[in-house]
Amino acid sequence: MPNNATLPIIDLMPLSSPEPTIDALTALSQSLSTALSTTGFAYLINAPLTFTHADIFALAHDFFSLPEEEKLSVAKKTFVPQNTNTYRGFFPTQAGSDNLKEGFEIGPSTPLPGILDPRAKFNLTEPNVWPAAFQSRDGTEMLHGELQSLSAKLLSLLAIALAKPPSYFDAYLHSSTSTLRLLHYPPITPPSPRQELCCTPHTDSGLLTLLHQDETGGLEVLSADGQWVAAPYVEGSIVVNIGDLMSKVSGGRFRATWHRVRSSAGRARFSVPCFFERGGGWWGGCVDDDGEGEGAGVLYGRHVLEKMSGWVEFRDVEVGKGAVVETVEEVGVGA
């Protein structure tokens, strides 16, 4: 086991086997479930991806080395009012905040069902936008697809742990609005003791997050006894963590753990989180009450917007009527 690991390490090798045994999958399901119901965070190794760690960070470097005007050509409307993209695209660094990062976000490459209302402030199902000069579009789309497939496999393992059929979460991933984010935390120069954080404490909104982080360090996870524990990069690993929706759906069995990123003086940091979101439908309901519990009747997109309104990079998010286009009918997913 790498000696800088501060979270459980889960070996996903059985997922690469053409015919994994029931025993191997059950054991994997149990170890994943134990980690995600205690710390809510774990390192995954031997994940079935065709991308190496270096391949993934090459995509991020390609994007962030584009000239500023190329990045701004796909900035969200809140930052460049003449642009029409509201949810996908680029967000610039918000100076003077504790959230000092720039990012580029994409959803699935296949079109999502949903009515795109030009008056809506945020269209969760809008298509991706790409700077003309970005050379890595295909790779970035392919990475989104591979991570989505990996997340579907992890969700099957979690379903087994919840005593549900492996296909239990398939409906959640139908027309899923999952987001792949390329993130760049610029170096803080000169180092400022006042700039302690570059990503404020939060929980993630969705089912699961898969995070690739570079070697810089800075990610911290809140332990059950209230201590911030550093979660540095472990060679060849992906960090997995639970989001609010999975915590809710599992009746609190899986923990949506608070996390943050501490600034590293003078060094840039890159990370690539992928957030697995459901494809619309309802926010409430858990495996034990089949959808009738607390929060039933709140649309999932509204929950996502409520989360976004707390982030400086989504300034202008208001969760009012007409703020978002998403209804169960529009996205075609019930339950």
Ligand SMILES: O=C(O)CCC(=O)C(=O)O
């Ligand atoms: O950059 C990181 O390592 C974490 C980012 C994060 O937690 C997020 O974007 O939700």
Ligand SMILES: [Fe+2]
């Ligand atoms: Fe996060």
